[in-house]
Structure formats: structure tokens, C-alpha cells
Amino acid sequence: MAAVGKLEEQVGEVAASVEPGGSTQAVHAGTRRSKPFHSLNTPIIQTATYTFAKTQDLIDFMHDKTWGSGSEREEYGRYGNPTVDSVESKLAALDHGEDALIYASGMNAITSVLLSVLPAGAHIIMTDDCYRRTRQFCQTFLKRFGIETSIVPMGDYEALENAIIPKKTRFIISESPTNPYLRVADLERIAALGRKYRVRTLIDSTFATPINQRPLDWGIDFVLHSATKYLSGHNDLLAGVIVGKADRMAALRDARGILGGMVDPQNAFLLERGIKTLGVRVRQHNQTAQALAEFLEGHPRIDRVWYPGLPSHPDHAIAKAQMQGYGGVVSFEVDGDMETTIKFVDSLQIPYIAASLGGVESLVEQPAIMSYFDKTSEERLEMGIKDGLVRYAVGIEDADDLIKDLDQALAKI
Ligand SMILES: *Cc1c(COP(=O)(O)O)cnc(C)c1O
Numbered sequence: 001m002a003a004v005g006k007l008e009e010q011v012g013e014v015a016a017s018v019e020p021g022g023s024t025q026a027v028h029a030g031t032r033r034s035k036p037f038h039s040l041n042t043p044i045i046q047t048a049t050y051t052f053a054k055t056q057d058l059i060d061f062m063h064d065k066t067w068g069s070g071s072e073r074e075e076y077g078r079y080g081n082p083t084v085d086s087v088e089s090k091l092a093a094l095d096h097g098e099d100a101l102i103y104a105s106g107m108n109a110i111t112s113v114l115l116s117v118l119p120a121g122a123h124i125i126m127t128d129d130c131y132r133r134t135r136q137f138c139q140t141f142l143k144r145f146g147i148e149t150s151i152v153p154m155g156d157y158e159a160l161e162n163a164i165i166p167k168k169t170r171f172i173i174s175e176s177p178t179n180p181y182l183r184v185a186d187l188e189r190i191a192a193l194g195r196k197y198r199v200r201t202l203i204d205s206t207f208a209t210p211i212n213q214r215p216l217d218w219g220i221d222f223v224l225h226s227a228t229k230y231l232s233g234h235n236d237l238l239a240g241v242i243v244g245k246a247d248r249m250a251a252l253r254d255a256r257g258i259l260g261g262m263v264d265p266q267n268a269f270l271l272e273r274g275i276k277t278l279g280v281r282v283r284q285h286n287q288t289a290q291a292l293a294e295f296l297e298g299h300p301r302i303d304r305v306w307y308p309g310l311p312s313h314p315d316h317a318i319a320k321a322q323m324q325g326y327g328g329v330v331s332f333e334v335d336g337d338m339e340t341t342i343k344f345v346d347s348l349q350i351p352y353i354a355a356s357l358g359g360v361e362s363l364v365e366q367p368a369i370m371s372y373f374d375k376t377s378e379e380r381l382e383m384g385i386k387d388g389l390v391r392y393a394v395g396i397e398d399a400d401d402l403i404k405d406l407d408q409a410l411a412k413i
Pocket of ligand 1: 105106107108131175179204206207226227228229238239240
């Protein structure tokens with residue numbers, strides 16, 4: 001894997017145990033200090049294939065072919081790309097993993113890891129309150145291959161342990177924090193269950209980012225992000241990433257070459273550019289979301305606020321112990337029906353009404369209308385989604401402006 005270069009050497013001289021902080025890693029990790037043409041930035045190697053000067057070079061390459069980070073050269077664009085490699089090294093360092101793989105989207109990452117690893121007839125366990133498409137993939141696509149999925153309530157570790165079928169269960173998957181209720185999983189506990197029953201564990205850490213949470217440090221096997229969100233940070237690309245131990249990632253790297261979920265070099269460049277500002281952006285998101293959550297919790301037209309940074313959140317204690325910040329998403333229930341909530345959302349002037357999160361612009365949505373539109377009010381209630389529920393993903397605008405905007409919109413209902 002490409003080293004942090006001079007920075008790592010310098011830090012190494014100070015003390016072997018001192019590691020650069022997340023912001024320093026976001027800027028420097030994975031980036032070679034010297035690049036072609038003395039370019040400061042990682043060049044975009046926009047090529048589908050790579051050439052060999054003579055057949056003997058190809059024969060030599062075939063003899064000791066190593067794919068991926070740190071390899072001397074590449075054979076074909078689906079197997080590797082230097083621009084992509086550079087971002088993978090950065091992401092591996094940020095999440096305290098040994099290797100990272102970038103995919104064409106977050107969903108591509110999650111479907112690829114499961115398709116790559118699961119044998120026929122396997123069983124997997126997922127916690128509820130998770131990204132809807134992930135659940136859909138497990139319950140419909142994987143089912144066709146005889147792979148069964150058990151869904152257990154988030155935060156119920158007894159139910160989780162009871163759902164494990166020895167020798168059959170291969171994966172425990174959870175998001176943390178979850179969408180839309182920002183539930184936070186006890187990562188150490190999940191990792192311990194994984195070790196006890198020899199089940200791999202995967203945490204979708206999209207809402208946290210490596211600045212706020214590092215699941216691998218708690219013993220989790222794989223961490224996954226939709227890089228579309230905070231990592232890229234500008235709502236301008238789709239990408240996904242998986243980070244883990246090198247020996248586990250090797251099989252995934254081979255599988256990506258077959259499944260074909262390689263990210264485009266241009267997107268990899270934009271992702272690296274986004275990651276460089278991850279530290280400052282996430283700290284701002286944390287601070288602003290906390291301010292919004294506190295404002296909303298004190299407002300008479302708001303029934304309930306879900307934010308792990310509030311002591312009223314069911315997982316506040318575990319979030320406090322496990323995370324460096326609580327993230328940029330605040331969910332809340334407006335005191336009123338669907339129509340009232342629509343009026344409130346439409347009265348907001350700063351956030352855009354849009355799916356997604358993690359960019360510099362604030363985005364707002366009603367889960368009942370965005371993700372669960374095809375369900376009836378009753379079906380949604382059964383799934384725990386109230387009509388008055390709003391998910392607000394803060395951008396990096398001034399917190400005071402966002403609060404004033406919320407205040408005027410709430411005054412209209
Ligand atoms: C958006 C999202 C995904 C899917 O990622 P894409 O990049 O849109 O494919 C998966 N998990 C979570 C938590 C997400 O927010």
C-alpha cells in the first residue's frame with residue numbers, strides 16, 4: 001500500500017505510536033509526495049487499458065501479477081487504476097484498515113461484498129432501520145440464491161445472538177448511525193458476537209465517516225461507506241468504499257475485477273478532492289447539527305428529535321463512548337399531520353428538498369414521501385415511519401441562518 005510518505009516518516013521519528021489525526025490523514029494519507037510532472041495533485045489517469053512495450057514485459061507481468069494498491073503497474077482498467085489506488089490508500093488509512101476498495105456506488109460496494117463472500121444457502125443477519133435498498137437486495141436478490149436474511153431490532157443484542165445459526169450465519173450487517181433514527185450500534189458487542197460464532201461483521205458507517213467513528217478499531221471486520229455522501233461531500237458523484245484487513249480484502253479485489261464495479265478515474269479524483277476537506281466539513285456538520293437538534297428539541301411544534309448528540313436519544317451513551325462526533329443528520333417529528341409537515345418543509349428556504357446527505361448544501365426530506373411513498377400511512381407506521389417525520393441533513397451553511405430558517409417555517413404551521 002502506498003505510504004503516507006514523508007509525513008509518516010516524520011511522525012515516525014517523533015514517536016512510533018503517534019499516528020496522524022484524521023484531518024491530517026484526510027489531506028495527506030495515501031498521497032505520494034512526489035508525483036508525475038511535479039504535480040501537487042494526483043493526476044487523473046483516464047485510461048481503460050495499459051500498454052506493454054514488448055511481449056517479454058507482459059510475460060514478466062503475468063508471472064508476478066499483483067493487483068491493487070502498491071502494485072507497480074496495471075493490466076486493464078477494470079482491475080486497477082493509479083488514481084483509484086491513491087484514494088484507496090487514503091481511505092484505508094482514515095478508517096484504520098489495511099486496504100480499501102472503491103466501487104461505482106455504495107450499493108455496488110454492499111452487493112459486491114455479499115456476492116463475493118457468501119456461499120449458497122448461507123444466512124445473514126441485519127439490524128432494522130437500515131438503508132432500504134440494502135434490505136431489498138438481501139431479501140429479494142440473495143433469497144433467489146437460497147440465502148436467508150433475518151432482520152433483528154436495532155439495539156437488541158439478545159435477539160441478535162439468538163438469530164445466529166451456528167455454521168450457517170456468515171454475516172452480521174448493521175448501519176451505525178442508522179437512517180432515519182440515528183440509532184448507534186454497540187460495535188464492540190457486535191464484534192464480540194462475530195468472533196464467538198465465527199461470523200463476519202460489517203458496519204455501514206456512511207453517516208459517521210472515519211472522522212467520527214472507526215468501526216475497525218472496535219474489532220469489526222469490514223467498514224462500508226457510501227462515498228456519495230460525506231466522503232465526496234459535494235453531491236457530485238456516486239461511489240462506495242469497503243475497508244478491512246488486507247487478507248480479507250484480497251478476495252474482494254479479485255471479485256471486483258469480475259463483477260465489474262470499478263469506479264471511474266475522474267470520479268476517484270473528485271472523491272480524493274472531497275476527502276481532503278473531510279475533517280473540517282465533518283466538524284462543522286457535527287457542530288451545526290447539534291445546534292439544530294437542541295433548537296428543535298426546545299420548540300413547541302416539534303414532538304420529538306432524534307439526534308445521538310442529545311441525552312434524550314436512546315443511544316446517546318454508546319454514541320458518546322464510541323464516536324468523536326455525532327454527525328450531520330437530525331431527524332424530528334413535527335406536531336401535525338402529513339399536510340402540516342409538507343407545509344413546514346415547503347416553507348424552508350435554505351435546504352433543498354432532495355434525497356441524500358453529506359454535501360455542503362443542507363438537504364431536507366420526509367421519509368414518508370421520499371423512501372416510503374409506495375406504502376400506506378398504516379404500513380409506514382408499522383415500520384415506524386410517521387407522516388410528520390422529517391430528516392434534515394445539515395450542510396456547512398451558518399448554523400444561525402439554518403435555525404432562523406427553521407423558526408420561520410415552524411411559525412407558518
Ligand atoms: C446512500 C446510502 C447507501 C447507498 O449508497 P449509494 O452511493 O447511493 O449507492 C448505503 N448506505 C447508506 C447508509 C446510505 O446513506
